[in-house]
Amino acid sequence: MNVIWARSAAILISLVVASAGIYFLAGPVPALALMCVSLLGLLAYYLYQIDRLWKVLDAPAYGEIPSALGLWGEVYYRLHRLVKRWRTQVLQVEQQHTRFIQAIQASPNGVLMLDDADQIEWCNDVAEQHFGLSARRDVRQRITHLIRRPEFVHYLTRQRFDDPLLMRDMGEHKHSVIAVQILPYGDNRKLVITQDITKLENTEAMRRDFVANVSHELKTPLTVLTGFLETVRDLPVSEEDRKRYLDMMLVQSMRMQSIVEDLLALAKLESDAQPPGQELVYVPALMAHLVHDAEALSQERHHIATEVDPSVGLRGSESELLSALGNLVSNAVRYTPAGGRITIRLSWEDGHAVFAVADTGLGIAAEHIPRLTERFYRVDRSRSRDTGGTGLGLAIVKHVLSRHHADLRVTSEVGRGSVFRIIFPLDRSVRQPVEAAMGGTAMPLPLDPSKRAA
Numbered sequence: 001m002n003v004i005w006a007r008s009a010a011i012l013i014s015l016v017v018a019s020a021g022i023y024f025l026a027g028p029v030p031a032l033a034l035m036c037v038s039l040l041g042l043l044a045y046y047l048y049q050i051d052r053l054w055k056v057l058d059a060p061a062y063g064e065i066p067s068a069l070g071l072w073g074e075v076y077y078r079l080h081r082l083v084k085r086w087r088t089q090v091l092q093v094e095q096q097h098t099r100f101i102q103a104i105q106a107s108p109n110g111v112l113m114l115d116d117a118d119q120i121e122w123c124n125d126v127a128e129q130h131f132g133l134s135a136r137r138d139v140r141q142r143i144t145h146l147i148r149r150p151e152f153v154h155y156l157t158r159q160r161f162d163d164p165l166l167m168r169d170m171g172e173h174k175h176s177v178i179a180v181q182i183l184p185y186g187d188n189r190k191l192v193i194t195q196d197i198t199k200l201e202n203t204e205a206m207r208r209d210f211v212a213n214v215s216h217e218l219k220t221p222l223t224v225l226t227g228f229l230e231t232v233r234d235l236p237v238s239e240e241d242r243k244r245y246l247d248m249m250l251v252q253s254m255r256m257q258s259i260v261e262d263l264l265a266l267a268k269l270e271s272d273a274q275p276p277g278q279e280l281v282y283v284p285a286l287m288a289h290l291v292h293d294a295e296a297l298s299q300e301r302h303h304i305a306t307e308v309d310p311s312v313g314l315r316g317s318e319s320e321l322l323s324a325l326g327n328l329v330s331n332a333v334r335y336t337p338a339g340g341r342i343t344i345r346l347s348w349e350d351g352h353a354v355f356a357v358a359d360t361g362l363g364i365a366a367e368h369i370p371r372l373t374e375r376f377y378r379v380d381r382s383r384s385r386d387t388g389g390t391g392l393g394l395a396i397v398k399h400v401l402s403r404h405h406a407d408l409r410v411t412s413e414v415g416r417g418s419v420f421r422i423i424f425p426l427d428r429s430v431r432q433p434v435e436a437a438m439g440g441t442a443m444p445l446p447l448d449p450s451k452r453a454a
Contacts, residue, residue: 007071110194130194177201213376221252262392269399276317294329301338307345313430324400327393328357328420336361353429355422363414373398
């Protein structure tokens with residue numbers, strides 16, 4: 001027997017006992033009167049409490065459960081405990097819902113929910129950006145009334161969602177590519193997932209361009225080699241022509257070797273996830289190698305000057321820095337006409353070590369400067385081949401500087417020359433005493449052709 005039945009039985013038994021006592025003391029009439037008055041009072045009390053309970057159930061409010069004595073106190077106590085338990089469950093569900101919404105909002109993908117009539121029920125911020133929607137404004141709007149792209153309407157109505165739909169020039173950013181995937185769920189509802197694959201598409205385009213460029217760059221020397229080999233094999237040629245053909249074949253084979261070496265150097269830089277160490281570079285030997293290589297490439301056709309602050313020191317990989325700085329110097333020599341001036345500087349700027357190469361060469365138009373570090377990108381393809389460039393030098397420079405957290409800044413004017421500046425970070429810029437810089441005991445860098453400028 002539960003407490004409600006127990007208390008009800010106790011009240012009735014108490015009334016019966018009291019009436020029986022009155023019956024023996026005063027007779028049946030007073031006993032019956034007491035019984036009737038008590039039952040009427042108990043009934044009135046019950047009706048009053050039922051009315052209070054009805055009002056509570058009709059307009060429930062947490063924390064406003066009434067209190068009472070006896071049986072109804074137990075009822076209100078249990079009702080309060082039930083409401084409290086339900087409120088705890090509701091709060092837990094609300095917290096889970098909030099965390100779920102926060103997780104979807106944190107997702108880099110767009111999420112859009114459609115009902116059975118393809119009306120928008122909810123979408124996250126990323127989906128708003130991809131489709132140009134507003135969750136508050138466009139809720140309960142049919143999706144095809146807001147996104148009227150024919151390919152999307154066809155994709156939605158066709159009901160074949162195995163493959164994603166690629167939509168270009170979507171959202172706030174032009175030239176973007178959005179992959180849209182619709183996933184049916186529930187009672188004919190749909191979940192629209194969007195993903196910005198612009199970088200992936202650009203990477204794929206760069207891969208295709210890279211393969212095409214490598215094939216093109218290797219095709220030319222291979223064609224020359226094949227033609228000369230067929231000529232030497234099938235046709236009688238003089239000793240002078242044979243020597244000339246062999247020299248040209250040697251030039252083309254060396255060109256292919258340079259391309260392969262540069263590609264291997266790039267692959268090594270990209271695959272090495274560890275940043276270069278903080279070893280102190282022996283700057284005098286580094287600058288001496290750069291000047292030596294520049295003079296050898298120039299063959300006294302240019303005036304080469306150096307402006308080096310002996311207190312400037314660098315930390316990093318000697319071989320990588322030699323390759324990057326050497327590429328800038330060799331480019332200045334190659335693209336500066338005979339009689340021009342090339343200046344190699346190493347100085348301080350706001351506590352940063354700065355390496356600069358200035359030339360009086362052809363100069364570069366402003367629209368080409370942002371793309372100079374792309375692989376095989378050339379401002380003038382014919383001149384690049386004539387000067388012996390592979391089109392990979394500045395790409396190597398970019399990767400080396402990225403590993404050393406240094407910045408490359410280019411200023412140029414067509415017909416007046418260019419300035420390439422490398423600004424090293426503070427942790428790789430070392431101010432050292434002039435005596436130590438001039439009279440250090442470090443060994444010079446090895447003159448290894450594989451470590452020179454590509």
